[in-house]
Amino acid sequence: MTAIGSAPPASRFARLRQWARAIKRDVIALYLAARDPRVPWYAKALSAAVAAYALSPIDLIPDFIPVLGYLDDLIIVPLGILAAVRLIPPTLMAEHRAAAAEIAARPVSRTGAAVIIIVWIAAALLVALLLLR
Numbered sequence: 001m002t003a004i005g006s007a008p009p010a011s012r013f014a015r016l017r018q019w020a021r022a023i024k025r026d027v028i029a030l031y032l033a034a035r036d037p038r039v040p041w042y043a044k045a046l047s048a049a050v051a052a053y054a055l056s057p058i059d060l061i062p063d064f065i066p067v068l069g070y071l072d073d074l075i076i077v078p079l080g081i082l083a084a085v086r087l088i089p090p091t092l093m094a095e096h097r098a099a100a101a102e103i104a105a106r107p108v109s110r111t112g113a114a115v116i117i118i119v120w121i122a123a124a125l126l127v128a129l130l131l132l133r
Contacts, residue, residue, distance in 0.1 A: 023078060027051055027055065027081065028051075030047040030048075030050050033088050034047040036096070039088055039089075039092060043084060046080070046087060047087075049080070054081075059072060060076065
């Protein structure tokens with residue numbers, strides 16, 4: 001069912017998930033590098049800008065614009081990571097990647113997420129009630 005030379009869909013999905021995890025780890029590593037005094041100032045500046053853009057809910061092209069909204073995230077963030085990583089000494093980047101992997105491996109609080117969702121739902125209901133009056 002797959003074309004010759006192409007990977008099965010499950011394998012492609014696994015590679016895509018691995019790539020997404022690497023991007024997430026590198027964004028955290030760049031945030032850590034931006035705060036490290038051993039990193040050159042120009043690498044700090046680019047690392048901080050890339051981490052801020054990747055973690056910010058505000059995009060250059062809003063996500064509600066079909067195709068282009070997500071395309072900027074798929075192009076700008078990885079290219080920014082690539083540029084920043086090249087400016088940071090490899091030994092420091094390896095150290096920050098290891099620290100970022102530890103941070104990403106920490107357990108996520110489902111209770112905290114549930115509380116935040118409940119607060120947002122309550123706020124939305126309150127706004128709806130105020131608008132209907």
